[in-house]
Amino acid sequence: MSAKVNDDLLTERRKCEFNVEELTNYLDGGAQATQNRRKLEDKVLSTKGLFDEVPEEYLSHKEKYENAVRKAVVYYKAMKEAEDPNQTEQERANATYRSLLHAAVFKDNSPFSLHLAMFIPAILGQADEEQKKYWMKRASKMEIIGTYAQTELGHGTFIRGLETTATYDPKTEEFVLHSPTLTAYKWWPGSLAHTANYCVVMAHLYINGKSCGIQPFIVQFRDEETHQPLPGIKLGEIGAKLGFNTVNNGFLGFDQHRIPRNRMLMKNAQVLKDGTFKRSPNSKLTYGTMVYVRVVIVNGMANQLARAVTIAVRYSAVRRQSELKPDAGEPQILDYVTQQHKLFIGIASSHAFTLTAKWLTRMYQKVTADLEKGNLDELPELHAIACCLKAVTTTDTSVLVERSRTSCGGHGYMLSSNLPQIYGLVTAACTYEGENTVLMLQTARSLVKALEQAQSGKRLSPTMSYLSEKVSSRLKWDNSIDGIVKGFRRVAYGKVESAMRSMRKYVRSGLGPEDAWNMSSVQLVAASEYTSISEADIRQLQDTYEDLLGKIRPNAVGLVDAFDFRDQILNSTLGAYDGRVYERLMEEALKSPLNAEPVNQSFHKYLKPFMQGKL
Numbered sequence: 001m002s003a004k005v006n007d008d009l010l011t012e013r014r015k016c017e018f019n020v021e022e023l024t025n026y027l028d029g030g031a032q033a034t035q036n037r038r039k040l041e042d043k044v045l046s047t048k049g050l051f052d053e054v055p056e057e058y059l060s061h062k063e064k065y066e067n068a069v070r071k072a073v074v075y076y077k078a079m080k081e082a083e084d085p086n087q088t089e090q091e092r093a094n095a096t097y098r099s100l101l102h103a104a105v106f107k108d109n110s111p112f113s114l115h116l117a118m119f120i121p122a123i124l125g126q127a128d129e130e131q132k133k134y135w136m137k138r139a140s141k142m143e144i145i146g147t148y149a150q151t152e153l154g155h156g157t158f159i160r161g162l163e164t165t166a167t168y169d170p171k172t173e174e175f176v177l178h179s180p181t182l183t184a185y186k187w188w189p190g191s192l193a194h195t196a197n198y199c200v201v202m203a204h205l206y207i208n209g210k211s212c213g214i215q216p217f218i219v220q221f222r223d224e225e226t227h228q229p230l231p232g233i234k235l236g237e238i239g240a241k242l243g244f245n246t247v248n249n250g251f252l253g254f255d256q257h258r259i260p261r262n263r264m265l266m267k268n269a270q271v272l273k274d275g276t277f278k279r280s281p282n283s284k285l286t287y288g289t290m291v292y293v294r295v296v297i298v299n300g301m302a303n304q305l306a307r308a309v310t311i312a313v314r315y316s317a318v319r320r321q322s323e324l325k326p327d328a329g330e331p332q333i334l335d336y337v338t339q340q341h342k343l344f345i346g347i348a349s350s351h352a353f354t355l356t357a358k359w360l361t362r363m364y365q366k367v368t369a370d371l372e373k374g375n376l377d378e379l380p381e382l383h384a385i386a387c388c389l390k391a392v393t394t395t396d397t398s399v400l401v402e403r404s405r406t407s408c409g410g411h412g413y414m415l416s417s418n419l420p421q422i423y424g425l426v427t428a429a430c431t432y433e434g435e436n437t438v439l440m441l442q443t444a445r446s447l448v449k450a451l452e453q454a455q456s457g458k459r460l461s462p463t464m465s466y467l468s469e470k471v472s473s474r475l476k477w478d479n480s481i482d483g484i485v486k487g488f489r490r491v492a493y494g495k496v497e498s499a500m501r502s503m504r505k506y507v508r509s510g511l512g513p514e515d516a517w518n519m520s521s522v523q524l525v526a527a528s529e530y531t532s533i534s535e536a537d538i539r540q541l542q543d544t545y546e547d548l549l550g551k552i553r554p555n556a557v558g559l560v561d562a563f564d565f566r567d568q569i570l571n572s573t574l575g576a577y578d579g580r581v582y583e584r585l586m587e588e589a590l591k592s593p594l595n596a597e598p599v600n601q602s603f604h605k606y607l608k609p610f611m612q613g614k615l
């Protein structure tokens with residue numbers, strides 16, 4: 001018999017003014033997609049061996065990893081077996097697009113995540129047809145496990161500064177991979193330490209002493225039978241982190257390690273047997289895997305944020321605290337307008353990021369199709385937009401997940417709430433796949449170029465077209481959606497123009513263009529992300545905003561129920577559908593090994609002699 005649902009949550013669900021299932025269907029992309037997703041979740045989550053007897057947080061670093069590998073194998077097989085052969089690839093993708101199924105199994109991500117998130121996309125995007133055929137067969141069957149090894153101990157952002165060398169030897173038709181310094185060691189790649197046996201390595205190619213830029217190489221680094229590191233390979237785990245502690249991030253050093261010529265992924269650039277180098281049509285095509293992952297990250301943020309606000313809103317409907325009016329009893333904390341302010345923006349932002357992710361994915365698919373036909377025209381715009389949206393969504397999600405955590409008081413600080421772990425996952429995305437400031441400056445670079453083109457009368461791409469609408473600064477705008485959008489476009493224009501004016505001022509003062517750029521970079525980042533509105537309108541908007549909070553309040557629980565996350569996926573004592581938070585907090589607390597005995601051995605070993613002055 002299922003446990004009794006908390007009365008306050010029952011009341012909230014009765015108050016809801018819209019059809020929750022309809023919103024769930026919309027988010028999934030239709031009723032059939034919802035059904036497919038639920039069916040997949042039913043199948044996979046009923047698999048034995050997927051869940052932890054002892055909560056992960058009570059395991060050692062090593063035990064956590066070993067347990068995660070155990071689960072990764074079970075989970076991967078369960079996902080494969082759950083695949084519906086009658087579904088198209090697109091239907092399968094839709095069924096997992098919103099599902100955070102893996103989150104039910106891995107609180108801190110899977111040791112297989114890089115294989116699926118980057119190793120396979122790198123092969124698809126960087127290998128020529130023959131290479132793709134061979135490596136995709138092995139990788140998709142998990143005959144090999146791979147990762148993406150680009151970052152080094154000494155370089156992450158500045159890819160052109162990577163030190164790992166790949167020197168072509170025409171006599172043996174091999175590349176010699178080498179880490180000339182400690183800072184050249186690959187450092188960070190997930191699964192690298194003990195899980196994977198292959199990786200795509202980004203290395204500096206040299207032929208006859210001449211630099212041919214950063215190129216991708218597929219490299220085996222562990223024996224497929226014994227899993228021993230191959231000769232000339234130094235491997236290890238980089239240590240405990242804020243999160244991602246079961247992703248097995250590692251380091252790898254090469255000592256004159258030889259690989260055959262056909263291990264350079266040659267879709268874009270090629271090296272012929274005699275060492276002739278055939279350049280890529282655009283050297284930045286090598287960076288294509290990063291653009292893809294930045295696009296994927298936007299959708300990931302929407303889902304993780306939805307998970308966090310689901311936990312916090314349900315808890316806020318159950319938790320009663322303080323006194324809003326004398327003798328009126330303790331109110332639900334969700335009735336405090338400050339609590340609504342903290343949480344409802346998270347609900348809205350998750351929906352905004354979901355819609356943005358869909359738009360960006362369509363743009364990515366179009367540009368990628370164009371690239372296949374040799375049309376690179378829209379690659380710069382895709383790069384700029386992907387940088388901006390990855391940076392903005394990861395920054396905002398980190399802020400809003402942390403706000404969800406702190407809005408749950410002390411219980412939000414418990415690992416059993418799962419809010420700290422969700423924060424650990426999303427805040428990492430502010431750094432990986434391009435640190436956010438660096439990416440915002442990439443967008444700013446495109447904005448400045450676009451404004452210069454607009455000022456010389458050239459047509460701009462759709463996403464930059466607001467820079468050619470030199471809207472009058474006396475623009476009157478109202479509180480309509482159209483009015484607000486017009487206001488934001490006006491402000492965004494002003495930010496870019498101001499940054500550009502600042503750079504020109506520095507150049508006139510005698511600074512070189514690079515120093516002028518650096519001096520204006522705070523404004524440039526603001527121009528890429530920041531929009532603010534003038535004082536007079538804030539009051540008007542503020543009234544509208546507070547009025548809106550009141551309208552959302554009766555629907556808050558319905559809105560998070562519509563995200564349709566199962567309890568196993570929320571993995572939270574505070575966010576379960578039934579709202580039995582106190583019973584769950586106690587159940588989880590009692591799983592602590594420290595509760596196995598009333599008196600811990602440290603009393604007899606240390607405390608007692610200490611308190612009796614014998615230590």
Ligand SMILES: CCCCCCC/C=C/C(=O)SCCNC(=O)CCNC(=O)[C@H](O)C(C)(C)COP(=O)(O)OP(=O)(O)OC[C@H]1O[C@@H](n2cnc3c(N)ncnc32)[C@H](O)[C@@H]1OP(=O)(O)O
Pocket residue numbers: 113117118148150151156157158159160190284285287288290291293296297300379380383431432433434435438439442445
């Ligand atoms: C969701 C799944 C879970 C994932 C788990 C975590 C996995 C994490 C993996 C990683 O972190 S992999 C490593 C990621 N590393 C990075 O993202 C590095 C970031 N750095 C860069 O992207 C580049 O170095 C830079 C910041 C773009 C600077 O490079 P560079 O100095 O060479 O370029 P610029 O001189 O600034 O620009 C030159 C020119 O090139 C254009 N451009 C740059 N990057 C791209 C690109 N990716 N695609 C297309 N075009 C690009 C840039 O716009 C400039 O164009 P112009 O203005 O000169 O026309």
Ligand SMILES: Cc1cc2nc3c(=O)[nH]c(=O)nc-3n(C[C@H](O)[C@H](O)[C@H](O)COP(=O)(O)OP(=O)(O)OC[C@H]3O[C@@H](n4cnc5c(N)ncnc54)[C@H](O)[C@@H]3O)c2cc1C
Pocket residue numbers: 114147148149150151154155156157158187188189190244249428431432433434435437438441
């Ligand atoms: C959880 C996690 C997983 C990761 N997984 C992988 C992986 O699987 N494979 C992989 O290859 N890498 C991986 N990375 C590495 C990641 O890509 C790098 O950390 C990232 O690119 C930043 O590089 P860095 O750490 O060397 O910082 P740096 O590049 O040294 O930057 C440090 C700081 O300097 C400032 N800065 C740097 N350059 C500029 C600039 N041009 N303008 C202004 N400010 C600047 C920024 O404030 C930046 O935060 C992972 C990282 C994390 C945190």
